[in-house]
Amino acid sequence: MIKIKFGTDGWRAIIADDFTLENVKRVAYATALWLKDNFENPSALVGCDPRFAGPMFADATTCVLASQGIKVHRAENLFVSTPMISLGTVRTGSSAGIIITASHNPPAYNGYKIKAFYGGPATPDDIEKVESQIPDTIDLQLKTVADYVTEGLVEYINLEDMYVEHAEKSFDIAAIRDSGLQWAYDAMYGAGQNVMRRLFPDITFLHADYNPGFDGQAPEPIQRNLQEFEQLIKLSEGEIASGLVTDGDADRIGLYDADGNFVDSHHILLLLIHYMYKVKGERGEVYSTFSCTSKIQKLCDAYGLNNTVTKIGFKYICDLIVNSGKQFMVGGEESGGIAVNGHIPERDGVWIGLMIWEFMAKSGRSLKELVQEIYDVVGKFAVERYDLHVTEEKKQEIISNCKSGKYQSFGNLKVDRTEDLDGFKFFFENESWVMVRPSGTEPVLRVYAEAPTTAESFKILDTVKADLLK
DSSP, rough: OOOOOOOOTTTTEBBTBBOOOHHHHHHHHHHHHHHHHHHOOEEEEEEEEEEEEHHHHHHHHHHHHHHTOOOOEEEOOOSSSSSHHHHEEEEHSSSSSEOOOTTTTTEEEEEEEEETSSSOOOHHHHHHHHHHHHHHHHOOOOHHHHHHHHTTSSEEEHHHHHHHHHHHHHHOHHHTTTTOOEEEEEOSSSTTTTHHHHHHHSSEEEEEEOTGGGGGGGOOOOOGOOHHHHHHHHHHHOOEEEEEEEEETSSEEEEEOTTTTTTTHHHHHHHHHHHHHIIIIOOOOOEEEETTTHHHHHHHHTTTOOOOEESSSSHHHHHHHHHSSSEEEEEOTTSEEEEESOOOSSOHHHHHHHHHHHHHHHHHHHHHHHHHHHHHHHHEEEEEEEHHHHHHHHHHHHHHHHHOOOOSSSSTOOOOEEEEEESEEEEOOOTTTEEEOOOOSSEEEEEEEEESSHHHHHHHHHHHHHHHOO
């Protein structure tokens, strides 16, 4: 029997290989034990995104929990996003939320995420408690979901209605709809599609139907996966003001301007800080991960805001939101996961997209003009990344060199200072830097670079790559 180990955000495995009904039941049983150990009257919210076999795995999870006397709120919707589960966990007062999803991973995968009662990722300590109680085998006499409904242990709930109502109360949806601007949304066949159809039935949709195999592509909203959407926007010749993209479980965002230029998470975080501080008059803490642009600190300094840099992983941001005792404003990571005050301590691609669209609609300015407002304060910049596939031996050699201080320069780039919060960040002149960070699960080195232009960022990456690999 395989040993099941949760990663950064949940357990993920290949369907019918390790992600099987029996193994899901093992994890669900351990979740039930953890819930009973830690809550007086434990309850759970369970749902799934549209990934292959999601309803079957969600029903199995529901039945295992109910068999242990745990009250289960079962999402009745097929297109359930991770943020919908997190919001629903808070609204139903559930002890935990569970969503069957592999997020942005390739179609062959499925997964199991646990959300805490506060509507964000469960803590590493709680995940460890679940892991430690996963049995080697499982032999439960389970009834059907319908039987547990009759017994009052399972109750169906409409998370789509809940989320749409929350969005309509939180945003000026009418201003976005009536702005005269045309919008586009690429669902990547993921869980955000139904709420977006309800909120904006008349916009342009792409990949917004049921395709549990995601047409063979990983539903990750990065530029190389979005060429069809990018061309759609470019061919509109400026008619489409902005394009929004979300991943398989709709917690990550991608964004395009009217020219079909990809707007990355670094720029989105800066736009949110600018909008919330300058326009909405909000104040609070800003949290950003170690791989984010240094311009966040520069903008916070200009606005008198405190920016705390965390290790890489949204769980570190969530921990500060929930436990710091400070007023929170914006927090996010380079990979597209962003949270804002007024919602849940959770990444939400749809929610962040609505904020940017509302900013555009109410300001009357294009996305390119809003980005320029940011540049007027902090200067232009571009962050790019290489993933270097190297042997484990070479990876360890490079990391050892980083630790020992061997790299005082790369080519003609002199290192002014270094930081090692989570990986190794080497700073150069002109506010440029490069960061080297090993993958924890693969023989891969992730190398990030920031410079005033895209060309300069890639030049830094090429220079550093040559030195690392020689």
